[in-house]
Amino acid sequence: DIVVRVLDVKRYYGSGEAVTKALDGISLDIFRGEYLSIMGPSGSGKSTLFNMIGGIDSPTEGMVFMDEIDLAQLDSYELAWMRCHKIGYIFQSYNILPVLTALENVSLPMIFAGLSADDAREKAAGILHKVGLGERLFHRPYELSGGQQQRVAVARAIANDPVIILADEPTANLDVDTGREMISLLRQLRDKDGVTVIAATHDMKMLDASDRILWIRDGRADRLERREDLDIRI
Ligand code: ADP
Numbered sequence: 001d002i003v004v005r006v007l008d009v010k011r012y013y014g015s016g017e018a019v020t021k022a023l024d025g026i027s028l029d030i031f032r033g034e035y036l037s038i039m040g041p042s043g044s045g046k047s048t049l050f051n052m053i054g055g056i057d058s059p060t061e062g063m064v065f066m067d068e069i070d071l072a073q074l075d076s077y078e079l080a081w082m083r084c085h086k087i088g089y090i091f092q093s094y095n096i097l098p099v100l101t102a103l104e105n106v107s108l109p110m111i112f113a114g115l116s117a118d119d120a121r122e123k124a125a126g127i128l129h130k131v132g133l134g135e136r137l138f139h140r141p142y143e144l145s146g147g148q149q150q151r152v153a154v155a156r157a158i159a160n161d162p163v164i165i166l167a168d169e170p171t172a173n174l175d176v177d178t179g180r181e182m183i184s185l186l187r188q189l190r191d192k193d194g195v196t197v198i199a200a201t202h203d204m205k206m207l208d209a210s211d212r213i214l215w216i217r218d219g220r221a222d223r224l225e226r227r228e229d230l231d232i233r234i
């Protein structure tokens with residue numbers, strides 16, 4: 001069951017001599033419920049690929065399908081709906097709002113999706129418990145550790161029960177142990193809730209939870225392999 005299909009996608013920035021081929025012909029099928037890591041050095045095109053899959057930016061050439069829907073066929077309203085309901089985003093810099101409590105940060109996407117404020121708060125509290133922050137509902141980001149802030153970001157990402165989670169270097173600002181906890185939390189979402197997790201990283205230590213790993217370089221797919229076939233010890 002394929003949830004995302006990327007078909008010969010190119011994304012060029014600029015033109016002529018100054019062109020940057022951020023993606024230069026990538027094709028990829030992502031299976032429902034898998035944990036896929038996208039591995040590549042800085043500048044290899046990971047964020048750009050995420051922006052394509054997440055409907056944040058569109059390809060110069062090629063197509064992206066989500067649940068068999070061609071994203072290019074959606075108008076801006078439909079795209080916004082899809083981003084809100086089907087995709088949860090986690091960024092390396094957490095991107096949670098500093099003036100809001102954990103509970104408010106997690107409630108917000110549900111309110112955008114049409115839930116009442118009371119229902120959103122109740123559901124947000126449940127999700128924060130689930131990610132281990134039941135004792136931190138009313139804390140603001142500056143009162144939380146980096147790992148806890150990233151958990152708030154995970155809680156917010158799953159607020160609307162997304163089909164896929166796009167995690168762009170979710171462990172970049174965490175120490176190794178906290179990073180591993182983050183990865184195992186993402187893995188739990190895949191195992192228990194059947195969420196498809198797509199996580200970009202440039203850190204080999206973060207590959208353990210993956211079902212498959214796509215290696216990209218210079219905007220091209222280098223290699224796609226299953227975790228058990230990885231010939232390097234982590
Ligand atoms: P990453 O940490 O994933 O390498 P960056 O921090 O380099 O990403 O970039 C953050 C954002 O800035 C990206 O979403 C990307 O679209 C944008 N960006 C990256 N490089 C450039 C650039 N050369 N010019 C303009 N925007 C860029």
Ligand code: ADP
Nearest residue numbers: 013020022040041042043044045046047048049
């Ligand atoms: P990664 O996430 O793997 O670090 P990116 O997708 O951010 O890589 O960037 C891939 C390439 O595209 C880099 O060379 C980057 O500088 C360039 N790039 C990304 N976003 C932009 C942008 N908005 N404008 C110009 N160049 C960009």
